[in-house]
Amino acid sequence: MKVSIIILNYNSSGHTQDCIASIREQTQIADYEIVVVDNGSQTEDFGRLYSLTKLPFLKLIRSRVNLGFAGGNMLGLQHVDPASLYYFFLNNDCQLLDDVCSRLYAFMEENKSVGVCTGQAINRTNDHEPSFNYFPTLSEKLLGQAVVRWFNPADYLPRWQKYREPVRVPVVTGSALFVRSLAYWQVGGFDPAYFLYCEEEDLCRRLREREWKAMLVPDVRFRHLGGGSTRKNLLIEKEYYISLFYYFRKNETLLKQVSLQFFYTLKVGRKAFKSSHFAQLAWFILRGSPGRESLRYRQGLTVISSQSVDHQLTISLQPL
Structure with a gap:
């Protein structure tokens, strides 16, 4: 396989079905597979996913417990083609607007120093949404982004700016994280000690320590609806x-x-x-x-x- 797409479902089967429909509609690359991990959903929600098992390139896995983002994705990786070149961790509340898999695959093949990348997120109202973040640091919290950007502009690129060319970023969004399998396993993958947040910051930090680059590829777009399975409280x-x-x-x-x-x-x-x-x-x-x-x-x-x-x-x- 060239690309293995891992999608988590938690009581949001409608989002999962729409996400997969967008993948099937947009993806032109032949050698890809989808692994859907149901992360301990209610029985009724999980049952709605069973129609997906008819797709020849899709595997449906169920966890008896909610393993969180990192744990669920690590479970999904146990069922991908072991020779897969790239992993695409895609939130189920995302929909592909372009041939994201083929184009990010081509970008990574042309840029061997890049370990992880993502496309440009568009929200439900078709507006630009930041697709990258900064590493959380004490200096940024105390001094503010404007000040630390003056000292270290490379690590504090304006998140709301609309970029036209690929640009190196600190942390790519976990909503659509496209990673080289070689680099991913070199740093040990996601840390399952995280349950819901900071997984991408942790992974991108370890990739950077091994001199792998993180990149935003802005001419590749996906829609991020937000709030697919988590409500603030x-x-x-x-x-x-x-x-x-x-x-x-x-x-x-x-x-x-x-x-x-x-x-x-x-x-x-x-x-x-x-x-x-x-x-x-x-x-x-x-x-x-x-x-x-x-x-x-x-x-x-x-x-x-x-x-x-x-x-x-x-x-x-x-x-x-």
Whole structure:
């Protein structure tokens, strides 16, 4: 295989079906496959995906638990062609507007120093959406992007600018992450300790340390609808800070970790008078964003009836 596309589904089968329809419509490259990983969805939602198994180039895998973004994608990789040259991690709330797979494949083949790339995201109203991000650092949080851009313009390119030529970026979006398999395994792939956030920052940092480039290819477009399977609430916001501070513990000194902890506590805490939501979140950050409170450990076991699609136990991600 030239390209293996991995798509996660979590209680959003409609998005998954539309995503796959766009792949089939747009993709001209012959040697590609799709692996859909159902990440512990409800039985009814998973059942709606069964029609996809009729497609000869598609595999449908089901996890009995929600493994999160990193874990779900790592599970999907266990079912791809082992000789695949590139992996395309595509959110199910994305739809291809161009022949993304063929064109990113060609770009990577012509640029052997590039380890990961992405196309240009377009939102549901056809407006430009940033397709790359910055590495989270203490200097950026304290000084602001405008100041750090003056000192280090290469790592702080304007995210909302419309680029016409391929440009090197710090972190490509996790919504449509096209990576060279050689580079991916050289750095160990996604870290499954992350559950929902910061996976792409962590991966792109390790790729950079091995001197692989990350690139935006702006003339290749995909639509990103957003909100395919995750709704914002206090638990989800806590999950973000769990991942963020795990990233800091991996990559920053103890002094910077403590400084960042107080920075975010103050940033969120100053809104506490508006809502107890922010007060709880600030207290959570001050306590160190403990990983033991992750949604990963809040999954309730439910038994699927004997009339279900696969007659097995499944896990639904619901607060206990």
